[in-house]
Amino acid sequence: MVIVDAAGLTTRELNGRLKELAASGQEITVLNPHAGHNIAVGIFESCRIQITGSVGYYAASLLDGPEVAIDGNAGWALGENMMAGKITLTKDAGASVGSTMRGGELFVGGNAGARAGISMKGGTLIVGGNAGFLTGFMMQKGRIIVCGDVGEAVGDSMYEGAIYVGGEIGSLGTDAKTEEIGEDELLDILATLESHGIKQRYTFTKVVSAKKLYHFDSLERLEKTVI
């Protein structure tokens, strides 16, 4: 295990060091992140990184493989565009957590801010607490699981994917609706939660696209054939 003290390093130096160490396969612990921005960004090797403290914006974004465990808060856009891997956060995340993520698993122990999972394209985002306004906005694929409440306009303009809410829904977003959860689906969700130490068996409401404004499977005029 290697310890990297972020104090006194520029972001470029820190991330450069992390990339080097990730390639070597060692487990890494980052000290004193001091809520700084862009920590552990753009790492493509599977490795384990432990960050002991709060991070700022875009932490652990653009990842493709690593497991990043953060003990603290995160600012905006934690895990943005994650391709594969796992991110866990013990406390609260700011707005836009898991923004445009494409794969992997992102777990927020506390609350998440507005626009959680905005434009998600795959993977699973889990929030142990509450999530904010416009959760799942423009979601295209993947799952969002919120154990607590969500704010107004959940699932607004979503295309595909599903949002599972354990608590209260402030309001449904444009073209969002609720749907029954299948038994296997629910078991899968509960198993996922249990893997993060959440044993409570929540009653989830499933939010999906109502597809009334969804026209992406419509044919172009020239594609239509007369039958």
Added chain:
Amino acid sequence: MCGVGGILYKKIGNQGTSPVGKDLVKMLESMTHRGQDSSGFTVVGEDIDGDLVLRIWTDDPAQAADVLSMAEEALQKAGGVVRTRSAWGQFLRLTIDYEGEIPALAEAILNTPGVALHSIGETSEVIKDVGTPVAMDGIHSLSQMRGTHGIGHVRMATESRVDVNHAHPFWAYPFTDVTVVHNGQLTNYHKLKRMYEDQGHRFQTGNDSELIAVYLADKLANGDTLDSALRSSLSDLDGTFTYLVSTKDGLGYAKDQWSAKPLVTMETDDIIAIASEEIALRGVFNQEIDRVEPQNNEVMTWLL
């Protein structure tokens, strides 16, 4: 983009003043990635030698001394008696005794060509300039300013030009000790500005953030509490905003309906700190903290 920050030291017994200037410089300097072209601060709860403290500026570097003297004369003609005076470059700080109405005093000063009035306060003043907080500290000795609370700002101009006047905070003329800093853009600025000008309100700049100060002044003049004025602003102001307001007795914030601009807050037994980003709070609390992120359409005020 802009960054905002504020701090309030809660009253514990008879404690004097706290290092508000120093704290604000640290908080805002850690957010210069959000804006570097200008900074500004309001320090509240100072010991003022006199009834009022005024911050005046001239846009004329060559004739600064003369222009500022003229402003001072105008102020004296309006009934102000100068107690202390300090001038550096294009900046003038005066503490005065004054018995009359604030608008009359302000108009006398503003009718002097080339003069801008950054603030009039019983216990607070606005210090703003181009440059970063640390650079400003060197020129304006912010770290030496003490009080009970204050707000600060770093600017990345997006809607209007960069100059000393266009920096935040904006003073809610003519309400002494009410100032505003803003992160965001107001999309109904021009419409509301025209409306307020028609009603006789004065705008000193083309900065949309100044509208918030005028809006609050108008609400307060109509008898609204600060809290209720902040609440109405959530629907009256169109655009994106997280803004902080300082008054004689406290601080407040308003967050727009979109949760478009960030804010985090932290409260202990002794201090309340609020800022655009957690890294700024770490300037005051140099350890891991539990911070709260306010949600959309949220307003809060704290009193001493």
